[in-house]
Amino acid sequence: MxxxxxxxxxxxxxxxxxxxxxxxxxxxxxxxxxxxxxxxxxxxxxxxxxxxxxxxxxxxxxxxxxxxxxxxxxxxxxxxxxxxxxxxxxxxxxxxxxxxxxxxxxxxxxxxxxxxxxxxxxIDPGTSDADLWSLSHQPNEPLRDFLAKFRSTLAKVEGINDVAALSALKKALWYKSEFRKELNLSKQIT
Structure with a gap:
């Protein structure tokens, strides 16, 4: 009780x-x-x-x-x-x-x-063009994987023009890459 x-x-x-x-x-x-x-x-x-x-x-x-x-x-x-x-x-x-x-x-x-x-x-501080310029293509990394990473980073960067993006891509590619050679031989606009 x-x-x-x-x-x-x-x-x-x-x-x-x-x-x-x-x-x-x-x-x-x-x-x-x-x-x-x-x-x-x-x-x-x-x-x-x-x-x-x-x-x-x-x-x-x-x-x-x-x-x-x-x-x-x-x-x-x-x-x-x-x-x-x-x-x-x-x-x-x-x-x-x-x-x-x-x-x-x-x-x-x-x-x-x-x-x-x-x-x-x-709040995510975002991605700057410095992040794009700091990318580098490794010798054993498949080009497709690197380009996916580059595009993903590029999509997050605000206010970068095509010329700067192409320059960053050329700089980031492995120096013996056939794609890099092709980019240097032909003129790209985008």
């Missing part, structure tokens, strides 16, 4: 904690404009979840591309983006969102700015 009373006491004494947890779960950082917006069904979308352990810039790009097909009316688009974005946060990322100050987020622009600031340390 004492055990039952003890368990009942524990259940009753934890009720304030339950009430506090329920109250916290109903608080939202969204302003009334966003949280009370009536949003139509955006259609079937495939959006990846973000848990706070990957590149936030990549996640935001992927999200924007995924919701481009959403069928929001113009007046509900901003609120719809906010709600969809938060629905696809989980784990530590969802905890971060729930800790934001109440009534502090009034647009998707504000939400995405706060998101990128929070996870800025995880």
């Amino acid at each position: 004492k055990l039952v009373r003890s368990q009942m006491h524990n259940a009753v004494s934890s009720a304030p904690n339950i009430d506090r947890i329920l109250e916290e779960s109903h608080n939202t950082p969204f302003t009334h404009k966003i949280s009370n917006a009536i949003i139509s069904d955006p259609g079937k979308l495939r959006i990846e979840y973000f848990n706070g352990s990957s590149d936030p810039k990549g996640h935001l790009k992927s999200f924007i591309i995924s919701v481009a097909r959403a069928q929001f009316r113009p007046e509900e688009r901003d609120a719809g983006l906010c709600h969809l974005f938060v629905e696809h946060l989980k784990g530590p990322a969802l905890d971060w969102f729930s800790r934001l100050e109440g009534n502090s987020v009034d647009s998707f622009q504000e939400l995405s700015t706060l998101f990128l600031k929070q996870y800025s340390v995880l």
Whole structure:
């Protein structure tokens, strides 16, 4: 009987904690404009979840591309983006969102700015043209494999023109490569 009373006491004494947890779960950082917006069904979308352990810039790009097909009316688009974005946060990322100050987020622009600031340390710094110039084709490396690596690096470099890319390719190729000889003999434009 004492055990039952003890368990009942524990259940009753934890009720304030339950009430506090329920109250916290109903608080939202969204302003009334966003949280009370009536949003139509955006259609079937495939959006990846973000848990706070990957590149936030990549996640935001992927999200924007995924919701481009959403069928929001113009007046509900901003609120719809906010709600969809938060629905696809989980784990530590969802905890971060729930800790934001109440009534502090009034647009998707504000939400995405706060998101990128929070996870800025995880942003991939990208690839520079120096990474392209540092590649080198090894004597026993198949040309096909090297060109795949070169193309992959080139795709990540922003703002490099074709002349510079071809120069980097010529420099990177093994000096006895038949392909290098061919590049030096003929004029390339791309």
